[in-house]
Amino acid sequence: MKTLFFTCMLVPWLVAASDRTFDHDSQLIPGSLAGSQLNGYFSDYLKSRRARRALPPADEPDDNPITAGADAADLPTCLLCVCLTGSVYCEEVSPDMTSIPTLPKETAYLYARFNKIRKIKTKDFAEIVTLKRIDLTGNLISEIEDGAFSKLTLLEELSLAENQLVKLPALPAKLTSFNANYNKLKTKGVKANAFKKLTKLANLFLADNMLEAVPYIPESVRILHLQNNNITEVNVDTFCRSNDTYYLRPSLNEVRLDGNPVVLSKYPDNFTCMKVLPVGKYR
Numbered sequence: 294m295k296t297l298f299f300t301c302m303l304v305p306w307l308v309a310a311s312d313r314t315f316d317h318d319s320q321l322i323p324g325s326l327a328g329s330q331l332n333g334y335f336s337d338y339l340k341s342r343r344a345r346r347a348l349p350p351a352d353e354p355d356d357n358p359i360t361a362g363a364d365a366a367d368l369p370t371c372l373l374c375v376c377l378t379g380s381v382y383c384e385e386v387s388p389d390m391t392s393i394p395t396l397p398k399e400t401a402y403l404y405a406r407f408n409k410i411r412k413i414k415t416k417d418f419a420e421i422v423t424l425k426r427i428d429l430t431g432n433l434i435s436e437i438e439d440g441a442f443s444k445l446t447l448l449e450e451l452s453l454a455e456n457q458l459v460k461l462p463a464l465p466a467k468l469t470s471f472n473a474n475y476n477k478l479k480t481k482g483v484k485a486n487a488f489k490k491l492t493k494l495a496n497l498f499l500a501d502n503m504l505e506a507v508p509y510i511p512e513s514v515r516i517l518h519l520q521n522n523n524i525t526e527v528n529v530d531t532f533c534r535s536n537d538t539y540y541l542r543p544s545l546n547e548v549r550l551d552g553n554p555v556v557l558s559k560y561p562d563n564f565t566c567m568k569v570l571p572v573g574k575y576r
């Protein structure tokens with residue numbers, strides 16, 4: 294009965310009173326046993342309320358009382374993102390996420406699509422060698438430090454699609470899927486041998502960029518998208534081997550070269566080693 298009275302009547306009064314006389318909360322219920330214990334609790338509660346009120350207002354209303362008014366970089370990653378057994382989901386995070394969040398140890402999958410990340414630094418993934426998949430589609434990434442991904446020896450899938458990249462960083466050797474569609478990649482920024490060491494690469498997506506030449510395509514590649522670039526030539530050695538007329542490319546079964554200036558029918562010999570002809574301009 295006493296407890297009930299305390300929670301029903303006294304607590305609301307106490308909160309109201311301490312809100313008014315905030316700086317004197319130590320004197321609220323002098324001599325009361327419960328008071329001195331509760332004081333600690335209430336002053337923590339009020340401090341956090343006051344701290345929140347003191348923060349500048351957010352641009353957009355945010356109904357999450359924890360993240361409201363805060364800056365993404367100041368909040369723990371798993372408060373801002375959803376963390377579930379090795380996966381971190383940070384899609385369209387509000388407030389804006391402008392850099393890679395600090396990842397929990399042992400993260401294997403990172404989905405950070407549709408944010409405002411601008412740059413990837415070598416230190417961002419330096420401690421998280423457990424990563425197997427990183428999806429950064431739809432950010433504003435224009436710069437990646439060259440070592441950012443190179444130590445990720447388990448990384449199999451990497452998407453940098455829909456960003457602002459003009460050049461590619463070094464890529465780790467175990468990649469099976471790499472997507473850089475819809476960037477501003479130039480031939481100068483994609484070294485001829487950028488993919489040469491990726492002996493497990495199966496899907497390579499470089500569509501809708503500004504490439505003028507086809508880089509070296511590893512034999513493991515099955516699907517190659519190069520549509521909507523500025524490619525003017527596919528020479529004998531791009532897919533086939535000029536010194537070996539019996540050579541057959543084993544895996545490649547989808548090549549898109551449509552939306553490029555190159556007219557593929559001019560030199561049919563350049564594709565004789567392939568199982569399927571590239572999709573593209575033939576007249």
Ligand SMILES: *[C@@H]1O[C@H](CO)[C@@H](O)[C@H](O)[C@H]1NC(C)=O
Pocket residue numbers: 503505523525
């Ligand atoms: C395409 O390449 C040609 C040279 O081969 C160049 O003159 C032209 O500006 C390029 N177009 C674009 C959109 O980059």
Ligand SMILES: *[C@@H]1O[C@H](CO)[C@@H](O)[C@H](O)[C@H]1NC(C)=O
Pocket residue numbers: 525526527528529530555556557558559560563
């Ligand atoms: C085919 O390869 C030859 C020699 O490598 C080159 O001159 C020619 O332009 C290539 N054909 C096309 C359509 O790019």
Ligand SMILES: *[C@@H]1O[C@H](CO)[C@@H](O)[C@H](O)[C@H]1NC(C)=O
Pocket residue numbers: 534536537
């Ligand atoms: C063909 O040329 C490649 C290098 O372009 C070389 O590695 C390979 O051994 C050559 N094959 C033959 C049969 O000469």
